[in-house]
Amino acid sequence: MQTNSTQYDVAVIGAGPAGSAAAYFLASGGLHVALLDKFDFPRDKTCGDGLTPRAIKLLDEMGVLPQVKRDAHHCSTITLRQSDNVTFQLELSSLNGLPHDILILPRYQxxxxxxxxAVAAGADFMPKARVKSLMRTPEGIAHLQIEDDRTLDCKLVIIATGSNSNLLRELGLLKKKPPTQLAARTYFENVNGLDDTILLFFDGIELPGYGWVFPTGPGTANVGCGVFFDSPHPQPTQLRNLIQEHPYLRHILRNARQVGPIKGFPLRTDFSPAHSGNEWILVVGEAVGLVNPITGEGIDYALESAQLAARAILGEWHAGSFSMALQKRYRAALAKKYRYQLMLNQLAQQVYFRDGVLDNLLYRAQQKLQLRQAILDVCFGSVNPAVMFAPRILWDVFGP
Ligand SMILES: Cc1cc2nc3c(=O)[nH]c(=O)nc-3n(C[C@H](O)[C@H](O)[C@H](O)COP(=O)(O)OP(=O)(O)OC[C@H]3O[C@@H](n4cnc5c(N)ncnc54)[C@H](O)[C@@H]3O)c2cc1C
Incomplete structure (x- = not known):
């Protein structure tokens, strides 16, 4: 057996946005950090590739925004479409306290x-390092068993493995396989009429869910759809057919060429602070179920939760070890930031993403500015989502 004798302060498992951000923040704070992923990089990740204003804010705080902006496609509006007659735009410039852009950058980049x-900040990256199991010795050393019989020792572990819950269940941090939703996407080139707007459409999509066309550059787009109801067995073929046969997509993609396969991937929206780890493991990003149940977006929460975890660790790190208050501190920070917000988002999804109700919401929003503003603010988390249940909004949607 090959043994890696280096002992790290923290090992981060998974180099998606959550893991790399956690490794960046911790290495910048002076800790000795290992970042492991089962793949070599760059690697693809099935995604819509959309960076929300909240994600952009975090990328800015990490000092990596100029690089991302250089490669990304910038969008300043969102077009919502229910039918030929019900379609309107939301202006990101009316978002309060957040950047006024959405950036689209393929996850490969x-x-x-x-x-x-993260590596530039001092983290050691280990590619092709699928972590098979973890245990902790009575002396408080966490021992990672990696494929190919490699091992790694550290004091603290961050799990950032996305929607794959195998490791969490093996460790007993999740009791059973969590429910998953499903989204699928592919890329097209030679798309006519793309603008600086991201398109979300609802006609012909099973609710709660939506389809999207996100421009990735001149004439190129990420096209996909998601179904956000819990299912033990989401059906990728259903989404494949939808992308290929949806009448509106066929219309806008009539001269376009599909590049690459349609790929589906599960999503987890089962956030609970109780699943955020134990005294030597912190769970971040989608691994703790942090995905917006209205939009299916999770890169922003992945980056934010990584920052919360790093702050908790650096705050509880004394003379080369961390105090027992660490888990409590992280769990409290997660609960404060997300519990109420995601509960209300979940509720808003259940109330508004229903046949008949969504039609009404979009039809009325086309006419009423305050409704359009509420939709924008709630989708991007710039206000308390309780606004969707304020009497004036309920009246706008359900009133005569
Ligand atoms: C089709 C689709 C479209 C989406 N569109 C958007 C969008 O437009 N905008 C948005 O914000 N979000 C979107 N999402 C959600 C977003 O992709 C995720 O929420 C986000 O990737 C979560 O980041 P993460 O770092 O937590 O996990 P991930 O990005 O999933 O990264 C997890 C990493 O862990 C590694 N890993 C897993 N297990 C192990 C192991 N045992 N050992 C070592 N490494 C391991 C994986 O290889 C991977 O690199 C979409 C999701 C789907 C499926």
Whole structure:
């Protein structure tokens, strides 16, 4: 057996946005950090590739925004479409306290930029290092068993493995396989009429869910759809057919050429602070179920939760070891930031993403500015989502 004798302060498992951001923040804070991923990089990740204003804010705080902006496509509006007659735009410039852009950058590029940023801050990256199991010795050393019989020792572990819950279940941090939703996407080139707007459409999509066309550059786009109801067995073929046969997509992609396969990937929106780890493991990003149940977006929460975890660790790190208050501190920070917000988002999804109700919401929003503003603010988390249940909004949607 090959043994890696180096003992790290922290090992981060998974080099998606959550893992690389955690490694960056911790290495910048002076800790000795290992960042492991089962793949070599750059690697693809099935995603819509959209960076929300909240994600952009975090990338700015990490000092990596100029690099991301250089490669990304910039969008300043969102077009929502329910039918030929119900379609309108939301202006990102009316978002309060957040950047006024959405950036689209394929994950093949984004995740590698973030990983390299973590390495530049001092983290050691280990590719092709699938972690098979973890245990902790009575002396408080965490022992990682990696494929190919490699091992790694550290004092603290961050799990950032995305929607794959195998490791969490093996460790008993999740009791059973969590419910998953499903989204799928592919890329097209030679797309006519793309603008600086991201398109979300609802007609012909099973609710709660939506389809999207996100421009990735001149004439190129990420095209996909997601179904956000819990299912033990989401059906990728359903989404494949939808992308290929949806009448509206066929219309806008009539001269376009599909590049690459349609790939589906599960999503987890089952956030609970109780699943955020134990006294020697912190769980970040989608591994703790942090995905917006309305939009299916999770890169922003992945970056934010990594920052919360790093702050908790650096705050509880004294003379080369961490105090027992660490888990409590991280769990409290997660609960404060997300519990209420995601509960209300979940509720808003259940109330508004229903046949008949969504039609009404979009039809009325086309006419009423305050409704359009509420949709924008809630989708991007710039206000308390309780606004969707304020009497004036309920009246706008359900009133005569
Ligand atoms: C089709 C689709 C479209 C989406 N569109 C958007 C969008 O437009 N915008 C948005 O914000 N979000 C979107 N999301 C959600 C977003 O992709 C995720 O929320 C985000 O990737 C979560 O980041 P993460 O770092 O937590 O996990 P991931 O990005 O999934 O990264 C996890 C990493 O862990 C590694 N790993 C897993 N297990 C192990 C192991 N045992 N050992 C070592 N490494 C391991 C994986 O290789 C991977 O690199 C979409 C999701 C889907 C499926």
């Amino acid at each position: 984004l995740d590698d930029i973030l990983r390299r940023h």
